Amino acid sequence: MTDAGKAVARAGAEAYPRIVAALIRVTGDWTLAEDCAQEALTLALERWPRDGVPANPGGWLMTVARNKATDVLRRAAVERRKLAELALLTAPAREGEEVVDDRLRLIFTCCHPALALEARVALTLRTVAGVPTADIARAFLVTEPTMTRRLTRAKNKIATAGIPYRVPAGPALAERLPGVLAVLYLLFTRGYDADGEPAFAAEAIRLARLLAELMPREPEITGLLALCLLQHSRRAARRDNDGNLRPLDRQDRSRWDHAAIAEALALLPSTTGPYALQARIAACHTATPTDWPAVAGLYDQLYAQLPTPVVALNRAVAHGYAHDPAAGLRLLAEARAGGALDGYPYAVAAEAELTARAGDTTGAVALFEQAAAVAPSAPERRALLARAEELSREEEP
Numbered sequence: 199m200t201d202a203g204k205a206v207a208r209a210g211a212e213a214y215p216r217i218v219a220a221l222i223r224v225t226g227d228w229t230l231a232e233d234c235a236q237e238a239l240t241l242a243l244e245r246w247p248r249d250g251v252p253a254n255p256g257g258w259l260m261t262v263a264r265n266k267a268t269d270v271l272r273r274a275a276v277e278r279r280k281l282a283e284l285a286l287l288t289a290p291a292r293e294g295e296e297v298v299d300d301r302l303r304l305i306f307t308c309c310h311p312a313l314a315l316e317a318r319v320a321l322t323l324r325t326v327a328g329v330p331t332a333d334i335a336r337a338f339l340v341t342e343p344t345m346t347r348r349l350t351r352a353k354n355k356i357a358t359a360g361i362p363y364r365v366p367a368g369p370a371l372a373e374r375l376p377g378v379l380a381v382l383y384l385l386f387t388r389g390y391d392a393d394g395e396p397a398f399a400a401e402a403i404r405l406a407r408l409l410a411e412l413m414p415r416e417p418e419i420t421g422l423l424a425l426c427l428l429q430h431s432r433r434a435a436r437r438d439n440d441g442n443l444r445p446l447d448r449q450d451r452s453r454w455d456h457a458a459i460a461e462a463l464a465l466l467p468s469t470t471g472p473y474a475l476q477a478r479i480a481a482c483h484t485a486t487p488t489d490w491p492a493v494a495g496l497y498d499q500l501y502a503q504l505p506t507p508v509v510a511l512n513r514a515v516a517h518g519y520a521h522d523p524a525a526g527l528r529l530l531a532e533a534r535a536g537g538a539l540d541g542y543p544y545a546v547a548a549e550a551e552l553t554a555r556a557g558d559t560t561g562a563v564a565l566f567e568q569a570a571a572v573a574p575s576a577p578e579r580r581a582l583l584a585r586a587e588e589l590s591r592e593e594e595p
Contacts, residue, residue, distance in 0.1 A: 200247055201251075202243075202246040202247040202250075202251055203243065203247070205246060205251040205255060206239060206242045206243050206246060206255075208255075209242070209255035209256055209258075209259060210239045210242075210259070210328065211328070211404075212256055213255070213256035213259045213260060214235050214239070214259075214327075214328035215301055215304060215325075215326050215327070215328065216256070216260070216300065216301060217231070217234070217235040217238065217259060217260050217263045218231045218232055218235050218304065218325055218326075218328075219231075219300035219301050219303060219304035220260070220300045221234060221235070221263065221264070221267055222300075222303075222304065222307075222363065223300050223303060223363060224267075225267060225271065226357075226363075228325065228353040228356070228357075229353070230267060230270060231267070232324075232325065233266075234263040234264075234266040234267045234270070235259075235263050235328075237262070237263070237266050238259045238260075238262040238263040238266065239259065241262055242255075242258070242259060242262075301326075301408065301412065302365045302409075302412055302413075303363050303364055303365055304325060304326055304363075305322070305326055305378060305405070305408075305409065306364070306365050306366065306374060306378060307356060307361060307362075307363050307364075308321040308322045308325055308326055308381075309322060309374075309377055309378040309381045310356070310361050310377075311374070311377050312355065312359055312361055313352055313355060313356075314352075315380075315381070315384065316338065316348075317348060317349075317351070317352040318352075318377075318381045319381055319384055319385050319388070320334050320338065320345065320348060320349060320352070321349060321352045321353070322381055322382075322385065322405070323385065323398070323401070324349055326405065327401045327404075327405065329397075329398075329401065331345050331346055331349065332345075333395070333397075334349075336395070337388055337395045337398060375416065375418065375419075376418070378409070379418060379419065379422050379473060382402050382405055382406055382409075382422060383402070383422060383425075383426070383473075385398055385399075385401065385402040385405075386398070386399050386402035386403070386406075386426045386429075386430075387399075389401070389402065390429060390430065390433070396433065399426070399430055399433070400430075402426060403423065403426050403427060403430060406419065406422050406423040406426055407423060409423075410423050410465075417467035417469040417471060417474055418467075418469075418471040418472070418473045418474060419473075420465050420466075420467050420474075421466075421467050421469070421471055421472075421473035421474035421475075421476070421477045422473040422477075423462075423465060424462040424463075424465040424466050424467075424474075424477040424480075424481075425462075425473055425476050425477040425480055427458045427459070427461055427462035427465070428458075428459060428462045428477065428480035428481060428483075428484065429480060430455070430458060431454050431455040431456070431458040431459045431462070432446070432449060432454055432455075433455075434453045434454070434455070435449035435450050435451065435453035435454055436449065437577070441577065442577065442580055442581060442584065443577045443578060443580070443581040444581075445581075446483060447488075451486070459484055462477070462480075462481070463481060463484070465477075466478060466481060470499055470503075471503075472500060472503055472504055475496050475499055475500045475503075476500065478496055479493055479496045479497065479500070482496070488519075490516060490519040490520035491520045491521075493516045493519075493520065494513070494516040494517045494519075494520035494521070497509070497512060497513035497516045497517075498513065500513070501513050507533060507536070507538040507539050507542075510529070510532070510533035511530065511533050511539060511542075511544065511545050511548055513529060513533075514526045514527075514528075514529035514530035514532075514533055514548065514552075515530075515548050515551075515552070517529050518530075518552045518555065519555075523552045523553070523555040523556035524556060526548075526552045527549070527552050527553070527556065530545070530548060530549055530552065533545075541572060543569045543570075543572045543573045543574065543578070543582075544569075546565055546568050546569035546572070547565075547566065547569040547582060549565055550562045550563075550565035550566040550568075550569060550582075550585075550586075551585075553565055554589055559589050559590075559592065559593045560593070562586075562589055563586045563589050563590055563593075566582050566583070566585050566586035566589070567582075567583065567586050569582045570582035570583045570586070
């Protein structure tokens with residue numbers, strides 16, 4: 199890529215959501231806003247290599263997008279009021295209050311609970327992050343035309359249902375913020391999973407940073423950012439040189455991103471919200487060895503707030519390591535009693551590991567093989583079978 203091309207990519211990553219957010223606020227037309235922002239980027243790729251990168255790349259893109267929107271609205275004979283408002287969208291020389299509000303409005307609108315969760319994630323990727331529709335479709339395992347239709351339906355629902363383009367205030371903000379954070383965390387996990395799209399995890403971190411910058415008094419945002427940074431810091435060590443998954447306790451810690459860890463530890467809030475607690479749990483794993491009693495205590499607090507099957511599963515594992523395998527197996531049996539974890543491969547794998555620690559190697563091997571049979575990805579299946587084989591070798595005379 200040329201220097202000008204890199205400049206377009208950098209400016210686009212920063213300016214695209216600003217441009218789209220501002221144009222949506224003024225015109226109310228999502229498609230027009232996205233099209234004009236994309237046309238501005240296309241024109242930059244054509245002109246900047248020839249004319250040089252402008253002194254204010256983001257301002258240049260905003261001006262081009264605004265002018266293109268103005269032309270479209272003129273041709274469509276849209277109300278003079280909208281044309282007058284568009285004229286106010288001059289290229290900003292500095293960060294303004296209005297632009298900040300626009301970006302927040304866009305995030306909260308894309309993450310509105312009236313939309314299906316997957317639609318919220320896809321719309322956030324496309325509109326806030328500017329991820330190409332083809333990349334989003336690949337991550338969701340659908341065709342590009344299918345994803346285009348889904349995005350169109352989501353935008354139409356925003357229009358027809360009258361979903362407000364604003365940041366909620368007061369009690370409404372406290373109600374809506376967890377939903378926004380859930381979308382960002384789901385976006386992160388889609389990129390962090392064994393077969394995930396790494397760029398999505400990085401994009402979730404970027405958006406979490408943006409939220410933390412725009413809403414600095416919300417500790418759960420800081421907690422989410424710290425949690426994502428801590429988990430993402432281990433990405434390079436999650437696989438060995440042959441591409442096989444490595445569990446946390448067997449990773450080469452020299453391959454961890456220690457700058458990201460330091461940033462996360464400095465961000466850790468002392469509050470006890472769900473994301474803050476999860477971030478503090480992740481921080482415990484950066485120590486050598488892991489402080490399992492602390493992890494177990496934090497999971498007790500988390501389970502009191504979020505008594506979900508997955509939290510119960512992780513709590514059981516933590517207690518199994520912090521105290522003794524029997525304690526973990528008892529808690530795991532309680533977590534599985536309702537049937538919510540039936541067929542869940544990670545629950546079977548957790549039982550297998552605790553069973554191995556309890557000394558029942560034969561039972562553990564069978565459970566690891568059972569977990570491998572229902573593992574959602576080939577890397578995870580290989581890792582589970584490798585652990586079963588390792589235990590089998592240890593049992594040989």
